[in-house]
Amino acid sequence: MAKSSERGRVTIYEVARAAGVSISTVSLAINRPHKVNALTRQTVIDTAVRLGYRGQAHIPAGKRIAVAAPFSTYPSYYLRLTGMLTYSSSADVDIVVHDLPSTAGSAAPVLDALPVKAGIDGIIVMGAPLSREATRTASLPGPPVVLVDVPDSSGLHPDIPVVLIDDRRGGELIGRHLADRGHRRVAFVHEPQRSTEYLSAGMLRAEGLSRHIEVVPCEAADLTALAVQLDSALADPRVTAIVANHDQLAAEIHAVLAERGPHSIALAGYDGSATSELLGITSVWQPFEESGRAAMRLILDLASGEHANLGSLVLTPRLMVRASTVPAATSPHD
Template structure:
């Protein structure tokens, strides 16, 4: 590749100063239209591209925001060690529903906000707790991260240098902004809908409740059941469905015909697996058992039956995170924020709604 042309080359070709070249690209109102066109023509002839990094170095900023997401296909690897990345033939065999599809939708909102605000977006992903998060943090003015990508020590370390927003995590540090949704209220709506619209009383929660979002949903379920049942029905977990072995426990319930009337799943991905398991066993949904999810990913609309779920405002979450980062970049002394966005119930076929 030939040497990259510089601002000096453009200035020489256009017969102007380097200051005029800089103004032509970054403050065009300060340059006569004819002169600016001369500069642009010279740049085009030379293949010159203004360096955003150089401008950033001059003012201590890059002009970019970063978004770091976990990649379920990359295994944990120590710094300097190669990650175990599957080949294309392995990828083709994976169930696409195992991918964190909600991350893609949040990313879209983040990208739209960056575009509309004139900011560069840098994306990165890696294994949970991997070192790649530190690499992207050194290249951006602010960084948004998803749960499962970092340790608390990593978060606190990064937040000392640049503004940081964490999605769907508890308020862990006063130096970090947070964007989450009202998981408890969303789960309460699910229980209320099953209870009032369908007259269902025997309801079980499905999932291990490991992540922050899932724990919040489990707590919301238990609160709603306690309020509705007034202690008449044991909370979820009585059948062993709130453990990491929930799939095996559910298979046992199917085999012994001891299924509850409704299965409230901690996420859409869990609900889709539940639907598969029930379909393979010939269990009618929603005739024999009603199933609900949580998140509102696209796969739930394409399942058969279509999945009743609680929709997170993914695009709004991404946009809000980008705005919070931009505000902190503009005002480093500003206070981090903890934002909780509302959710909405989408009643579909899997619970018995049309």
């Protein structure tokens, strides 16, 4: 009998894994069977029956949820949104999207005003820390709030559920991998962070890296600055690897290095995107969609009057090793 990961109940994730399909296919086969071909539908149903799946917990109907995130700055938030849409696909849930400015590029990154409008039953904020004033305006009887990708390092919001992916752990995974391949000093390339009022994902990744390898911080606001930083890093013979704060930045570094001809520098990114896979760049895969599903589940529970027992949910990333992290070249001074 399948072991459940959720209070003794078989989950939709277990059914999807056993049937060899996505969770959205399982949801459609059960809730909208006319949208799935007969063979797939029968496979899903047979698997669900065999495992003892009883369906998802009740999702309240008629809810309107606001989702705010820096979507246009970091496309990875769309993947989290996909998870939210998947989870709420079988319920009457209206998702209202708000695009926020980049947190790293803001001198005052904290969000003082939540997107509260008439008829909003809950708010999910991703990638933007909240001020104390923001939570005061959202306190009861206002709509409940769930945070995603916002480490509450200051302890300002102990009553707000938080869904996180362990960025410190992700940095450790890259650091250990590079150290095992003989690297001892790495350049960590990231965008400038204008404010120190919050703990960013990049700061946590760098901290994780530093537990296994020496880290040289390199800020790059644009492609020109990136080229300068790479020149500076590569001028140091002890730097044998580069780690980018996210895959988009890793792809830009890959292009710059390719223009300069053959090299022995190792390169790693972060996010586990299709771009990193296409370019053969080692990266840390993050369960973005799962974090979105978890956040939607929490906010719908809160919106229906259920008290969440979970203060924070921390998901685990996974290292995807590819050809870009070549072993460090041996040196006569080693």
